[in-house]
Amino acid sequence: MVTRRRAALLGTLALISVVSASMTSVATAAPARAASPLCQVADLLPSGSSAGLGYRCAEAGELLDLPIGEVRATQPSLGYDEVYYKLGRYTLGKDEINKKFDDWCEANGQEEAASALPDARLDNPSSFTCTVPVGQETPDTIAPMKTVVIGPGGVPYLTDGHHTLTSFYETADGGPNLHLRLRVAANLSDLSTSDFWARMKAEKWVWNYDVDGNEVPVEQLPSGVGLAKFQNDRYRSLTYFARDIGFTPGTIPFQEFYWGAWVRDSGAVDISGWDSNNLTSYLSTVESVSRAQVAAPKDAVIDSGRTAAELGALNAWNDGKAAGKGEFGKLSAPYSDDKPGKLAYALQYKMGLPR
Numbered sequence: 001m002v003t004r005r006r007a008a009l010l011g012t013l014a015l016i017s018v019v020s021a022s023m024t025s026v027a028t029a030a031p032a033r034a035a036s037p038l039c040q041v042a043d044l045l046p047s048g049s050s051a052g053l054g055y056r057c058a059e060a061g062e063l064l065d066l067p068i069g070e071v072r073a074t075q076p077s078l079g080y081d082e083v084y085y086k087l088g089r090y091t092l093g094k095d096e097i098n099k100k101f102d103d104w105c106e107a108n109g110q111e112e113a114a115s116a117l118p119d120a121r122l123d124n125p126s127s128f129t130c131t132v133p134v135g136q137e138t139p140d141t142i143a144p145m146k147t148v149v150i151g152p153g154g155v156p157y158l159t160d161g162h163h164t165l166t167s168f169y170e171t172a173d174g175g176p177n178l179h180l181r182l183r184v185a186a187n188l189s190d191l192s193t194s195d196f197w198a199r200m201k202a203e204k205w206v207w208n209y210d211v212d213g214n215e216v217p218v219e220q221l222p223s224g225v226g227l228a229k230f231q232n233d234r235y236r237s238l239t240y241f242a243r244d245i246g247f248t249p250g251t252i253p254f255q256e257f258y259w260g261a262w263v264r265d266s267g268a269v270d271i272s273g274w275d276s277n278n279l280t281s282y283l284s285t286v287e288s289v290s291r292a293q294v295a296a297p298k299d300a301v302i303d304s305g306r307t308a309a310e311l312g313a314l315n316a317w318n319d320g321k322a323a324g325k326g327e328f329g330k331l332s333a334p335y336s337d338d339k340p341g342k343l344a345y346a347l348q349y350k351m352g353l354p355r
Contacts, residue, residue: 054154056189063109063137064148064156064184068165069176071148071158073222073229074200075207075254078163079236081276081350083227085342086167088349094338097128100171105130107164108181109137109145121173142183147253149205150187151196158225159185159205160253163240165225176224204304207254211235213261234276235260238289241282241343244319244327246290248312258303258311259293265303268292277350282343283332290328291317 039057058064090100101113104122110130120127132141146161158165161182168174185205188196197218200206208216211233222229239259243249247259263269269292275281294317296302298309318328333341335348 055150055156056154056187058150058184058187060184060186062184063142063145063181065179065181066156067177068168068180069224071156071165071182071224072151073162073225074157074159074205075162075257076209076216076221077211077231077233077236078166078227079234079238079240079256079260080227080232081234081237081346082163082240083167083170084349085346086163087170088345090167090171092345092348094340100168101128103164104168104180106144107146107161109142109183110134111141122168122171123173123175123178145181145183147185148182149185149200150189152189152191152193154189156182157200158182162225162230166227166230169226205253207257209261213265233257233260235264237276238263238271238286241286241331242290242293245286245314245331246293246317247314250312252306252311255311258306261303263289268296277347279334279343279347282347286331286343287328
């Protein structure tokens with residue numbers, strides 16, 4: 001007696017044969033997935049019938065909607081203080097519209113939040129709106145989206161956005177089932193596991209080093225996002241807060257990790273007196289690090305073959321502005337201000353954590 005599962009399999013194989021045959025006689029303007037009969041069949045099956053495919057039919061450039069709990073990490077650590085800043089802003093913020101809605105809209109390719117109900121929640125998209133509706137995205141609104149590479153088995157590997165997705169994961173109205181669109185950088189699902197990781201390393205789409213610079217086997221990378229899954233890289237935190245003060249963030253994955261490794265290993269700046277729980281000390285250390293970034297020769301190799309110029313080192317500290325102005329001026333604002341700085345939010349949030 002043929003089981004239901006076997007019958008379904010036989011039906012799928014029959015569909016593959018039909019699709020494969022039709023592809024030889026019918027010219028279409030189908031996208032790249034037409035080369036895969038399996039993906040052609042997936043499009044024909046009832047909703048939910050192709051769940052075993054994972055995301056292996058996703059195409060490069062596609063905006064893939066998925067629960068954030070399904071992504072795999074490509075780095076073993078986070079700068080916790082960046083996440084603490086975001087969580088502080090989400091829970092202790094003084095913004096007219098909670099910053100989490102801006103962050104979600106931007107990460108979803110929809111620019112920023114336009115409105116939010118008083119009881120709006122991230123897990124209820126009907127409770128807030130973004131300035132750019134779905135379907136009206138532009139290259140400029142797509143550019144800040146976080147990226148994934150599809151690996152063997154159709155598994156999505158996050159190559160940018162670990163801090164953002166972890167912040168959404170940790171917030172009360174987020175969690176692993178929160179949906180977000182991610183831009184597919186590449187689909188490597190046809191590669192073997194060893195070839196996949198070789199390609200990921202060649203493209204520099206993975207940062208498999210611990211907080212001390214030791215290589216981490218790729219099979220030991222976190223299985224998803226969430227603070228508990230990652231080590232805390234304090235050097236990565238420092239370089240995040242140096243954005244637009246010592247360097248300009250760009251499109252290179254793991255940019256702040258390269259700078260963080262340089263701070264840790266080069267001896268270019270002394271951070272031995274840094275107290276990461278004190279605003280004055282933190283600001284002073286960020287200033288020292290960012291001034292060292294600007295002072296580094298633009299052709300100097302910072303880490304992994306990347307030069308200071310490639311990693312966005314500015315030509316003038318704080319982009320030529322006085323310490324009380326520009327990004328450093330914004331960063332310096334205490335929590336008592338109407339517009340607290342990122343560090344103030346991070347420290348205020350940390351004060352409420354269990355000791």
